[in-house]
Amino acid sequence: MTNHVDFSHLIDDSRDAQVVMKSGNILYTNQAFIDLLGFQEAKEILGRDISGLIHPSSQKEGLVHDLRAMCGKIVPFNEQKLISADGSILDVEIMGAPFLHVREVLVLAIIRDLSAAKKSEELLRQSEKLSLIGELASGIVHEIRNPLTAMKGFLQLMKSHPKPEYLDIVMRELKQIEEIANELLHFSKPAEQHLTRQNILAIVKEAVNFSGAESFKRNVKVEFYHGDECDIGIIGNKTQLKQVLLNLIKNGLEAITTDGKIKVHISKDDHQVYIHISDNGGGIPKDQLDKIGKSFYTSKEQGTGLGLMVSFNIIKSHNGSIDVESEENLGTTFKITLPLANEEALPLLP
Ligand SMILES: Nc1ncnc2c1ncn2[C@@H]1O[C@H](COP(=O)(O)OP(=O)(O)O)[C@@H](O)[C@H]1O
Ligand SMILES: [Mg+2]
Numbered sequence: 542m543t544n545h546v547d548f549s550h551l552i553d554d555s556r557d558a559q560v561v562m563k564s565g566n567i568l569y570t571n572q573a574f575i576d577l578l579g580f581q582e583a584k585e586i587l588g589r590d591i592s593g594l595i596h597p598s599s600q601k602e603g604l605v606h607d608l609r610a611m612c613g614k615i616v617p618f619n620e621q622k623l624i625s626a627d628g629s630i631l632d633v634e635i636m637g638a639p640f641l642h643v644r645e646v647l648v649l650a651i652i653r654d655l656s657a658a659k660k661s662e663e664l665l666r667q668s669e670k671l672s673l674i675g676e677l678a679s680g681i682v683h684e685i686r687n688p689l690t691a692m693k694g695f696l697q698l699m700k701s702h703p704k705p706e707y708l709d710i711v712m713r714e715l716k717q718i719e720e721i722a723n724e725l726l727h728f729s730k731p732a733e734q735h736l737t738r739q740n741i742l743a744i745v746k747e748a749v750n751f752s753g754a755e756s757f758k759r760n761v762k763v764e765f766y767h768g769d770e771c772d773i774g775i776i777g778n779k780t781q782l783k784q785v786l787l788n789l790i791k792n793g794l795e796a797i798t799t800d801g802k803i804k805v806h807i808s809k810d811d812h813q814v815y816i817h818i819s820d821n822g823g824g825i826p827k828d829q830l831d832k833i834g835k836s837f838y839t840s841k842e843q844g845t846g847l848g849l850m851v852s853f854n855i856i857k858s859h860n861g862s863i864d865v866e867s868e869e870n871l872g873t874t875f876k877i878t879l880p881l882a883n884e885e886a887l888p889l890l891p
Contacts, residue, residue: 558633558652563645565591577633577654579626591650596622596630614639620655632659666858673854674728680837684721684845688714717843724847727781727855736859738882741782741814742773745807748786752794759794761801773807773814774882781855788848789818789875795841796822796873812881819874825867833865 549569552559558574560567567589575583578594586594599621616637623631632655637648692714695707749765756763786805793803797820806817825833832838834853839846856863861879 552649555651558654560586560591560650560652562591562648562650567591568647574652577625577652578623578631581626585626594623596624598622618653623652632656670728674725677725677836681721681725684837685718688717713843717845720843720845721847724845724851727784727851736776736778738774739777739779739782740772741775741777741816741879742767742770742807744779744782745786745805745816748783748790749805751783751787752790755791756794756801756803759797759801761794761797761803763790763803763805766804766806768808770809773809774884775814775859775879776882777859777879778855782859785852785855785877786816786818788852789877792848793818793820793822793873796820796824798823809881814879814881816877816879817874818877819872821872824869824871824873825865826869830865830867834863 552561552569552571555571556573558577559571560574561569567586570583570586572583575581575586578586580586616635618634618636621633621635623633625631634653634655635650637650639646639648641647692711695710699707745767746765749763752763790803790805794801797803800821802821804817804819806815806819808815829838829840834849835846836850837846838849853863856877856879859879861877863878864876865873866876867873
């Protein structure tokens, strides 16, 4: 007489895609999983190793390892990419739970399709961007019309009185338009599909190094303080985060007149990473503090007043926050807080 109960119909009837594995080898699956991946029948999948179905870009995140390892722990839902029957990539979340079956440890994995959720998330992001760009539109038109009018005037003047100085002015105005366009590039590029795991420490380091030439030219020391870690994981977009750091360092450089020093400081606790960028420049007048981050607010002749607005937006889209503390004639500190990547699900094995 056998004393185990057959639970297979629970898997068969589930609307969630499920597979049962032994050391990563697929022993059993349901129709929902076959349909999800676009296969015709179960035998195309049975006997295969789960790692063959998971896209290499997400394998390094450790899930496959855990699913194969059966170390007695539940692997919580985890975003992954699967390769479907026709080779296309499918966004899913997978959880794995070990169970004992006839004295063998097997793993039951439940797979949920995330593609619809991802698509609507992306649409939302796009529409947020569009509405922001709509709000900005009148400002942009205004900011571009001024240099255009100036250029037109001086070019007209050049016809009768050709002078090299006029060309310099035209060039300067063109540069102004170019700056505005560069700052707004962030809104025009199609958003990268997903935010992925990034080492924020490395990104900060890159930004600090990148600003080296400019700071040298201005005779400003940029000092970078960090702890013992060499890797601080967050979920984000590298290009955007680097842009934020470069914007803040550049503002610091521009605020400094003499004997400049910029300190970039990174630290973390259990949940968040903190990046502080301080300068000993002229500071922001108290009555101007509430304008910081508003589009087109600038105190500089050649400023766009877009750098901080874009930076604040990027940090917000990373579920982080950014604060500013400033003392006139003493300096300014921008404080970025970002949530750490949840990596608890990853390293289950010694
Ligand atoms: N570190 C800083 N020190 C002093 N003022 C700053 C600093 N960062 C930003 N500001 C003020 O905020 C304004 C807006 O900055 P930003 O959006 O980067 O535009 P821009 O640099 O083109 O002026 C600056 O013109 C300046 O007045
Ligand atoms: Mg700026």
